[in-house]
Amino acid sequence: QEEANFLRKSYKCKVTGDDVPLPIGSFEDLISRFQLDKRLLENLIEFGFTEPTPIQSEAIPISLYDRDLIACAPTGSGKSLAFLIPLMQQLSHNKKNYGIRGLIISPTKELAQQLFNELNKLNKRKNLKIGILSKHLATKIKNQIIQSSKFDILISTPLRLIDVVKIGSLDLTRVERLIFDEADKLFDQGFLEQTDDILSQCTNSKLVKSMFSATIPSGVEETANSIMNSPVRVIIGHKEA
Ligand code: ADP
Numbered sequence: 001q002e003e004a005n006f007l008r009k010s011y012k013c014k015v016t017g018d019d020v021p022l023p024i025g026s027f028e029d030l031i032s033r034f035q036l037d038k039r040l041l042e043n044l045i046e047f048g049f050t051e052p053t054p055i056q057s058e059a060i061p062i063s064l065y066d067r068d069l070i071a072c073a074p075t076g077s078g079k080s081l082a083f084l085i086p087l088m089q090q091l092s093h094n095k096k097n098y099g100i101r102g103l104i105i106s107p108t109k110e111l112a113q114q115l116f117n118e119l120n121k122l123n124k125r126k127n128l129k130i131g132i133l134s135k136h137l138a139t140k141i142k143n144q145i146i147q148s149s150k151f152d153i154l155i156s157t158p159l160r161l162i163d164v165v166k167i168g169s170l171d172l173t174r175v176e177r178l179i180f181d182e183a184d185k186l187f188d189q190g191f192l193e194q195t196d197d198i199l200s201q202c203t204n205s206k207l208v209k210s211m212f213s214a215t216i217p218s219g220v221e222e223t224a225n226s227i228m229n230s231p232v233r234v235i236i237g238h239k240e241a
Contacts, residue, residue: 011054017232021065023057030089034064037092039125040085047121053078058234059210060086068228069210070221073236079212080118083179088122090177091152099174102153103202105161107185109134112155115181119153128152133160142169149174158191165201172201176208183213187220199227 004022008015027044030036044050052060055073062069063086073079087102095101106112116132123130131137133156140146141164148154148170164170178198180186187195209231211224216235224231 007057011057012237013054013058014235015058015232017067018230020232021061021067024052024061025057027052030060030064030085033061034089037089037126040088040122043122043124043126044085046124049081053082054236055079055234056082056085058236059083059212062232062234063087063208063210064089066206066208068208068231070216070224070228070231070233071210071212072216072234073212073214075214077236079214080115080181081122083181083210083212084115084119084122087153087177087179088119088126088128091128092126095152097147097149098152099149099171100151100154101174102177102179103172103175104153104155104179104181105158105186105191105198106155106181107157107189109157111182112157115155119155131155133157133164135160138164142167144169158186158189158194162194162197165198170201172198173203175202175204176206178202178207178209180209180211183211183220183224184215184217187217187223192219192223195223195227 007023024030027041055071055077059069059071059082091101104115106115112132116130119130129151130153131151133154138160141148209228
């Protein structure tokens with residue numbers, strides 16, 4: 001605990017919540033503490049991710065303990081891997097046609113594509129099915145040419161997602177991990193009203209939610225608190241940036 005306090009002070013980090021998990025000092029810590037899939041560690045090293053960034057040190061163990069999370073850290077601080085690593089660990093194996101277990105909502109197509117690329121690095125030596133809900137894929141799913149259940153992880157912008165969910169073509173009942181990326185931008189776009197539509201479809205009792213953002217305006221904080229169960233809050237730097 002003393003070590004954790006020292007670490008947190010060194011990267012100006014505030015963590016609040018009940019029973020806050022200790023941060024990791026290295027990715028190797030994940031092997032002893034969480035039986036991290038060795039292939040994941042190999043992928044991290046291969047792509048040059050040798051040491052966790054502060055937000056990764058804090059957020060990864062929190063997520064691996066299945067806790068809801070509100071995370072705020074500056075742009076470029078490594079937030080993507082902070083949620084992609086626990087997601088990949090959690091969904092270790094491809095369950096054929098079981099259904100979407102990980103859902104990532106990202107504000108723009110470009111950011112969704114970046115996440116897709118990052119996720120594919122982690123998916124090397126593993127065989128999860130990862131999809132981006134592009135216009136093309138959305139049409140195929142709507143017309144039942146492709147079953148959405150073949151994907152383990154789906155990345156989407158809010159509008160595209162709502163569009164497909166609205167007509168009942170996307171089964172979200174198996175989703176275990178729901179991640180809101182760049183939450184300030186998401187909720188800026190008026191996605192707030194539609195969040196309920198998405199949440200009401202995610203009926204899995206094991207659902208864990210997390211939200212990542214560079215800033216947490218009070219409106220976003222309110223939404224977060226209203227949809228989460230006893231979340232841990234991690235703030236690196238200053239939340240209004
Ligand atoms: P954010 O989402 O916080 O804006 P990103 O997740 O896009 O930041 O990460 C910024 C850059 O840092 C990316 O190029 C990413 O590959 C790199 N990066 C992330 N984590 C690490 C790490 N642990 N070690 C080295 N580079 C990293």
